[in-house]
Amino acid sequence: AQKITQTQPGMFVQEKEAVTLDCTYDTSDQSYGLFWYKQPSSGEMIFLIYQGSYDEQNATEGRYSLNFQKARKSANLVISASQLGDSAMYFCAMREGRDGGATNKLIFGTGTLLAVQP
Amino acid sequence: DAGVTQSPTHLIKTRGQHVTLRCSPISGHKSVSWYQQVLGQGPQFIFQYYEKEERGRGNFPDRFSARQFPNYSSELNVNALLLGDSALYLCASSRQSSYNEQFFGPGTRLTVL
Numbered sequence: 015a016q017k018i019t020q021t022q023p024g025m026f027v028q029e030k031e032a033v034t035l036d037c038t039y040d041t042s043d044q045s046y047g048l049f050w051y052k053q054p055s056s057g058e059m060i061f062l063i064y065q066g067s068y069d070e071q072n073a074t075e076g077r078y079s080l081n082f083q084k085a086r087k088s089a090n091l092v093i094s095a096s097q098l099g100d101s102a103m104y105f106c107a108m109r110e111g112r113d114g115g116a117t118n119k120l121i122f123g124t125g126t127l128l129a130v131q132p
Numbered sequence: 133d134a135g136v137t138q139s140p141t142h143l144i145k146t147r148g149q150h151v152t153l154r155c156s157p158i159s160g161h162k163s164v165s166w167y168q169q170v171l172g173q174g175p176q177f178i179f180q181y182y183e184k185e186e187r188g189r190g191n192f193p194d195r196f197s198a199r200q201f202p203n204y205s206s207e208l209n210v211n212a213l214l215l216g217d218s219a220l221y222l223c224a225s226s227r228q229s230s231y232n233e234q235f236f237g238p239g240t241r242l243t244v245l
Contacts, residue, residue, distance in 0.1 A: 057220055059175070059236035105174050117188040118163065118226055118234060122174030
């Protein structure tokens with residue numbers, strides 16, 4: 015069965031430091047997509063970054079990068095130069111199948127609560 | 133362009149009642165998905181609709197149903213509410229049935245007393 019595991023319930027980081035949020039996944043599919051979302055206390059899920067299973071290079075979006083290690087089935091999120099506004103819940107998610115497939119169902123992990131300290 | 137909108141933002145119901153939640157996708161997006169997020173957990177997939185057809189269904193009882201209208205907006209209906217249905221209900225839209233980015237709305241927080 016498909017599964018996303020986030021083993022860090024909470025993390026602290028000092029402002030301007032980098033932080034890594036862990037994510038491991040389990041799937042028997044060869045084609046899949048991995049996502050990270052940010053959820054502030056307001057509740058809205060904000061898309062951060064996407065990595066396709068066939069992408070050879072790690073995805074980057076501004077201060078966000080995804081450390082994709084396919085053999086280890088891990089997709090860790092790295093946030094560089096943390097800001098106070100980065101304090102939020104972070105969710106790792108997986109979608110099975112290639113783009114253009116039948117469904118875009120996402121399977122989410124339990125999340126990591128990040129607190130950025132001044 | 134407006135993002136995904138959901139209504140109402142908050143709702144309080146009692147056990148056994150029925151509720152309808154509404155979602156309007158981003159203009160040009162044809163796919164709408166619904167997720168339930170119970171406090172302290174990640175969102176769980178309920179339904180996906182694309183071009184008014186059901187494309188996916190999660191592991192939820194038949195009390196949950198949904199539909200998509202010609203303008204691609206969507207409704208989620210829940211009958212015979214239980215206390216355990218209390219959650220944040222999130223709607224997400226994307227351009228196609230399967231696409232890199234899904235954009236989420238602000239959610240509807242349902243409390244069942």
